[in-house]
Amino acid sequence: MNDGLEDVIAAETVLSDVDGLAGRLIIRGQPLEALAGSRFEDVLALLWDGFFPDLPGDLRGPLAEARATVFKSVRAQLPLLADRPAYDAMRALIATLPDRSDLETALLLAVGPAVILPALIRQQRGLAPIAPDPSLGHCEDMLQMLTGARPAPAAASALDTYLLAVAEHGLNASTFAARVVASTLAGLNSSVLAALGALKGPLHGGALGPVLDMLDAIGNADNATAWIEGELASGRRLMGFGHRIYRVRDPRADALKTALRRLSESGTIDMSRIGYATAIETAALAALQRHKPDRILVTNVDFFSVLLLEALDFPRDTFTAVFSAGRVGGWIAHAREQLANGRLIRPKSRYVGPVPQVAA
Numbered sequence: 001m002n003d004g005l006e007d008v009i010a011a012e013t014v015l016s017d018v019d020g021l022a023g024r025l026i027i028r029g030q031p032l033e034a035l036a037g038s039r040f041e042d043v044l045a046l047l048w049d050g051f052f053p054d055l056p057g058d059l060r061g062p063l064a065e066a067r068a069t070v071f072k073s074v075r076a077q078l079p080l081l082a083d084r085p086a087y088d089a090m091r092a093l094i095a096t097l098p099d100r101s102d103l104e105t106a107l108l109l110a111v112g113p114a115v116i117l118p119a120l121i122r123q124q125r126g127l128a129p130i131a132p133d134p135s136l137g138h139c140e141d142m143l144q145m146l147t148g149a150r151p152a153p154a155a156a157s158a159l160d161t162y163l164l165a166v167a168e169h170g171l172n173a174s175t176f177a178a179r180v181v182a183s184t185l186a187g188l189n190s191s192v193l194a195a196l197g198a199l200k201g202p203l204h205g206g207a208l209g210p211v212l213d214m215l216d217a218i219g220n221a222d223n224a225t226a227w228i229e230g231e232l233a234s235g236r237r238l239m240g241f242g243h244r245i246y247r248v249r250d251p252r253a254d255a256l257k258t259a260l261r262r263l264s265e266s267g268t269i270d271m272s273r274i275g276y277a278t279a280i281e282t283a284a285l286a287a288l289q290r291h292k293p294d295r296i297l298v299t300n301v302d303f304f305s306v307l308l309l310e311a312l313d314f315p316r317d318t319f320t321a322v323f324s325a326g327r328v329g330g331w332i333a334h335a336r337e338q339l340a341n342g343r344l345i346r347p348k349s350r351y352v353g354p355v356p357q358v359a360a
């Protein structure tokens with residue numbers, strides 16, 4: 001049996017190729033680096049191209065309209081979920097959106113996290129939700145709904161970079177979950193809800209908050225090696241490191257480092273914070289190499305993401321929900337691709353339990 005289905009090909013896709021040995025991510029024929037500077041609207045148009053017969057070339061207007069519709073539809077229900085963790089509350093509110101497979105449903109789902117999460121965060125902070133503004137770009141609007149102020153261009157562009165970096169990544173656990181559900185002909189919302197469940201775990205999108213906990217717990221770069229060795233000796237994994245596929249570098253981590261440098265130039269994040277994280281990264285990579293000399297463990301997308309999300313004023317327990325605001329575009333594209341080309345996904349298990357005794 002192949003534990004964890006490593007190297008098993010379970011779908012053919014035109015969406016992305018994750019080349020772990022070259023450290024390269026190709027999205028619809030283009031390396032991630034070539035898409036730098038793309039806005040969320042462009043990334044969605046690229047991912048969804050060919051999967052909806054009525055897809056307009058420019059998604060800015062339809063996405064702005066969808067943000068307004070979602071805000072109107074969930075606003076009254078926000079207080080009902082005030083005592084729930086933000087991720088669970090967001091998932092519950094997304095579940096109230098339609099569950100068809102058409103473009104209209106896809107647009108509502110694609111903006112769901114971007115509209116619902118800021119409102120939930122504001123509610124936790126004792127603040128009223130802010131309605132979306134159709135004159136703004138998607139990421140500008142998400143940040144304005146969060147803080148109440150027009151974001152600096154560098155901040156909106158950093159969020160665009162983040163959502164691009166996490167939008168699409170082959171058959172990761174959450175995307176596979178989305179495709180399995182789509183293969184049963186359930187609607188797009190059902191796929192997105194399944195994917196949200198998979199993303200939540202700490203071996204996937206749930207590693208984000210714990211990366212920041214680790215940076216806080218280490219406290220000072222001089223303590224890094226001792227703290228990290230202690231974790232590894234106790235059998236714990238270092239969050240933000242390691243990947244099933246990447247063996248040389250995670251190109252998404254590189255893209256985020258560039259975005260962080262730009263944020264520091266605009267004064268949104270202190271360069272010393274980036275320097276501190278880089279020192280921890282160096283110590284962690286050295287310790288992982290000593291600990292697992294036969295396995296190349298790289299810095300993954302989550303490590304530098306947390307600095308960016310922290311600088312944009314998202315609380316750490318909502319980082320995974322922000323991740324979903326990007327990955328939802330990929331989930332929907334995969335669900336539509338599965339619907340168009342795939343069969344019911346139904347693998348086999350090998351029975352290793354007791355067998356009935358046969359009377360002699």
Ligand code: ACO
Pocket residue numbers: 004202203204205207236237238239240241242243244245292295297300301302
């Ligand atoms: N820290 C310490 N040891 C590690 C780490 C790590 N971050 N990652 C892998 N290892 C060890 C494993 O314990 C394992 O050791 P073993 O053979 O003695 O059991 C060995 O390296 C091989 O690891 P695998 O489990 O085969 O790696 P796998 O491909 O299954 O897992 C994963 C990849 C889950 C990302 C893993 O590296 C990990 O747990 N990382 C920490 C969590 C994390 O950062 N998740 C976010 C990933 S990116 C994303 O999903 C958006």
